[in-house]
Amino acid sequence: MKHIWNFLKSLQLTFWLLLLITAMFITGSLYSRGDYGFFEAMNNTPILSWLTKTGIHNLHKTWWIMLLFLLMALLSVNTIACAADRLYSIWPKRKKISRRYFLTLLSPSIIHILFITVLCGHFLTFTVITHHRYPVEIGTQLTLPGNINLRINDIEMINYPSGSYLKDRLMNGKISLSQIMPSGEKHLFVKFLEPVTINGAYLHIDVAKRMTPKSSTTVCSRAEVKRTDQLMPQFYILYTEDPGLMFIVVFLFIMVGFLFWYYGNIFLLKKRGSE
Amino acid sequence: MTDLFHSYFLLISILLYFCSFIVFLLSRRREYLILLICALITHLLYLISSGFFGGVFLLLKIVENPAFLPFTLSAILLFLEFKKTDEQPWGYGIILSIIFSSIAFLTPQTMSYFGPNKLSWWAIFYFISDFSGQACFFIGALFSILFLTGKTDKEINYSIIAYGFVFHTIAQVTGAVWCFLGWAATFQWVYVHLQSAAIWIYFANYLHLRFIPSWNEKRRAIYLIAGALIITLFKYL
Numbered sequence: 001m002k003h004i005w006n007f008l009k010s011l012q013l014t015f016w017l018l019l020l021i022t023a024m025f026i027t028g029s030l031y032s033r034g035d036y037g038f039f040e041a042m043n044n045t046p047i048l049s050w051l052t053k054t055g056i057h058n059l060h061k062t063w064w065i066m067l068l069f070l071l072m073a074l075l076s077v078n079t080i081a082c083a084a085d086r087l088y089s090i091w092p093k094r095k096k097i098s099r100r101y102f103l104t105l106l107s108p109s110i111i112h113i114l115f116i117t118v119l120c121g122h123f124l125t126f127t128v129i130t131h132h133r134y135p136v137e138i139g140t141q142l143t144l145p146g147n148i149n150l151r152i153n154d155i156e157m158i159n160y161p162s163g164s165y166l167k168d169r170l171m172n173g174k175i176s177l178s179q180i181m182p183s184g185e186k187h188l189f190v191k192f193l194e195p196v197t198i199n200g201a202y203l204h205i206d207v208a209k210r211m212t213p214k215s216s217t218t219v220c221s222r223a224e225v226k227r228t229d230q231l232m233p234q235f236y237i238l239y240t241e242d243p244g245l246m247f248i249v250v251f252l253f254i255m256v257g258f259l260f261w262y263y264g265n266i267f268l269l270k271k272r273g274s275e
Numbered sequence: 276m277t278d279l280f281h282s283y284f285l286l287i288s289i290l291l292y293f294c295s296f297i298v299f300l301l302s303r304r305r306e307y308l309i310l311l312i313c314a315l316i317t318h319l320l321y322l323i324s325s326g327f328f329g330g331v332f333l334l335l336k337i338v339e340n341p342a343f344l345p346f347t348l349s350a351i352l353l354f355l356e357f358k359k360t361d362e363q364p365w366g367y368g369i370i371l372s373i374i375f376s377s378i379a380f381l382t383p384q385t386m387s388y389f390g391p392n393k394l395s396w397w398a399i400f401y402f403i404s405d406f407s408g409q410a411c412f413f414i415g416a417l418f419s420i421l422f423l424t425g426k427t428d429k430e431i432n433y434s435i436i437a438y439g440f441v442f443h444t445i446a447q448v449t450g451a452v453w454c455f456l457g458w459a460a461t462f463q464w465v466y467v468h469l470q471s472a473a474i475w476i477y478f479a480n481y482l483h484l485r486f487i488p489s490w491n492e493k494r495r496a497i498y499l500i501a502g503a504l505i506i507t508l509f510k511y512l
Contacts, residue, residue, distance in 0.1 A: 011487050018480035025473035026505070032466035042464040122462060131459065160389075165329030170391045192391040193456045204459045207391065240459040248461050252448045259441050267434050 009081040017075045024068040031061055044131035044240065076116050083109040104269065107262035114255040121247025130241040133206065135234055136175065144239050146199055149180040153187075155235050175205055175235060190237065204238040282380060284321030285342055288314045289376045292349070292369050299366030307366060311353055318346045318376070335394060338402035342379035345372040347403075347410040355414075355435075363418055363427055371413050378511060392457030397449050405446035405471075409506055411439025412478065416503030419496035430492040431499065433485065440478050447475055470509040477502055 007013060032039045038061065042050050047065075055062040086109045094102050134142050142150045156174040160166035172192050179186040179198060188196050188203075195204045295310030326337040337343065352368040359365075418431040450471065451461040462468055481498055484490040490498075 011483055014483055015480060015487060018476050018483070022473050022477045022480070025469045025476065028464075029466040029469035029473065029509070032464065032469055036465065039464045043458075044460050125461070160331055164331045166331065166389055169389065171389075171394065172391050193395045195456065195459070202459060204457075238459045242460075245455065245461065249448075249452060249455070252444075252451060256441070256444055256448055259444055263434070263437050263441060 005081065008078055009085045010078075011082070013078050014075070014082065017071055017078060021068065021071050021075065024064050024071060027064045028068065031064070035061065044129055046129060047126040072119060076119060079112045079116055083112045100265070101269065104262060104265040107258050107265075111255055111258050111262065114251050114258065117251045118248055118255065121244040121251065123244070124247065125242050125244030128243055130201075130239070132239040134237045134239070136237050141180075142237065144198075144201070145241070146201070148198055148201075150237070151178045151180060151185075152237075153177055157233075170207065170233070173205060173207060173235065175237065177237075201239055201241045204240065206236040206238050207233045208236070209233060281321060281324045284317055284324060285376060285380050288317040288321060289373060289380065291317060292345075292372045292376060296366065296369040296373065299364075299369065308353075308356060311349065311356075311369070314372075315346070315349050315353065318342070318349065322346060333389065333394075334399055335389070335402070338399050338406070340379065341382045342376060343402065344406045344409060345375035345379065347406045348372050348375065348413060351407070351410050351414060359432070362432060363429065364421075367421055367426070368414055368417060371417055395453050395456060397453035397456065400449040401446055401453055404442045404449060408439045408441075408443030408446055409510070411435050411442060412474075412499070412506060413503050415439065415499045419499040422496050423493065423500075430496060436478065436481060436499070440475075440482060443475055443478065447471065474502075474506060474509070477505060 028039075038058070041054070051062070051065070055065065087106075090102070090105050090109075093105070097105075130145060132145070134144075136142070136152045136155070138152055138155055140152050142152070144150065152175060154174075154176045156176070157170060158172040158174070160169055160171045175190045177188050177190065179188060188198075190196050190203050190205045192205055195202045197203075291310055291314035295307050295314055298310055299307040322337045322340060322342060325340055325342070326332050326334060328336050348368065349372045352365050352372070355363075355365045355368075415431045415436045418427060421427045422430055454463065454468075455461045462472075481495070481502065484495050484498065
């Protein structure tokens with residue numbers, strides 16, 4: 001048992017796992033460069049259903065995803081073991097050293113635990129995300145999951161100022177819509193980079209050229225979308241339920257805070273020690 | 276024509292970087308620092324002027340500009356010159372500023388970053404922190420080469436790579452928020468995100484190496500050089 005524990009908490013294991021995970025991400029990036037559309041279809045899709053429907057039939061392109069998940073799971077176990085071992089060795093020192101020094105020593109373990117929480121948030125997103133994309137026109141009605149009824153009142157397009165090089169390109173857009181409820185109507189505005197929430201779900205705005213190669217694919221760069229009198233782009237409403245989002249964002253921010261605090265303190269303490 | 280005029284600032288700053296490097300090799304510290312500051316000011320002028328794009332001013336155009344990396348590199352080098360005076364011969368770092376400024380000079384201008392979901396403060400924070408992280412990693416790699424070739428007798432300070440890692444982590448956070456606001460996802464299965472994750476994990480691994488006894492200074496230096504090569508392959512080739 002002790003041998004297994006020593007193996008799980010070893011830094012050698014951490015090193016090899018991190019190196020292999022790096023290799024998997026590099027491999028994935030090469031595959032994604034080679035077939036952008038294929039991997040882009042994975043975005044905002046529950047990974048398990050994608051893997052069973054598409055991934056399993058394309059193992060020559062997707063083998064690294066399964067390996068990546070396996071390595072991430074092993075890294076999580078290794079990280080938890082390392083953090084637990086470190087806490088076990090630091091805890092008895094808490095009354096012998098200053099509070100600040102104790103907290104500084106404790107920070108790496110907290111950062112590791114926060115990292116695991118962020119990974120769990122990503123895993124939650126990958127497994128249970130709900131995402132839909134609806135093309136919209138003025139006057140149409142939409143029924144979103146959870147029986148949310150929306151009416152599109154207006155689509156406003158804002159171009160870059162005339163006279164600039166970018167005059168035909170969209171700078172922003174605004175969709176004004178009404179949520180139709182038994183009690184009445186609620187008016188909402190969705191703009192680029194300013195999503196709104198309805199019943200815990202997010203509504204984003206998206207845009208594409210009218211004539212895209214396949215209706216299921218999005219364009220990589222919205223900068224290519226032009227709006228002129230002859231050329232009107234197609235607007236979309238994106239509906240997203242992402243239970244992992246708060247875990248990812250909140251814990252990433254806390255992690256950055258701890259990283260700053262830890263390195264600030266550790267270098268200060270070292271400097272004082274050397275003086 | 277206006278763009279051509281802008282690029283003269285960059286050309287002048289490349290020449291000033293080159294002069295400051297020569298003066299550094301001649302061990303004239305004061306003149307070297309003056310020339311470096313002049314190069315940085317000219318470089319800044321280029322960046323500010325590049326923000327004016329055909330009638331509109333876009334801050335994003337400054338920070339996503341390939342010339343922003345050498346500017347960050349030079350600014351960090353100047354900071355290190357005043358903060359950690361005797362630690363390393365920091366002037367060698369100007370080689371990086373010259374190389375990356377020349378790449379930026381030769382790179383054609385692009386309009387790909389001006390779509391409606393890219394005009395965000397989060398994008399600006401992302402580019403600033405991402406380039407700052409890259410600059411720290413490149414400085415680490417260059418001084419690792421100097422260490423391995425005997426030009427300097429000390430390994431690069433761990434704190435520079437640690438702060439590079441913190442900057443890169445900030446880029447991950449700001450990038451995740453920007454991506455969610457623009458594309459409704461914090462992570463996408465596209466090569467840009469996969470590459471960014473690879474770099475983050477790779478340098479997280481570096482931070483652990485000093486706790487592994489078999490990883491001596493030389494091996495760690497080689498690891499840093501390999502890291503810089505990975506970033507170069509991803510971002511500049």
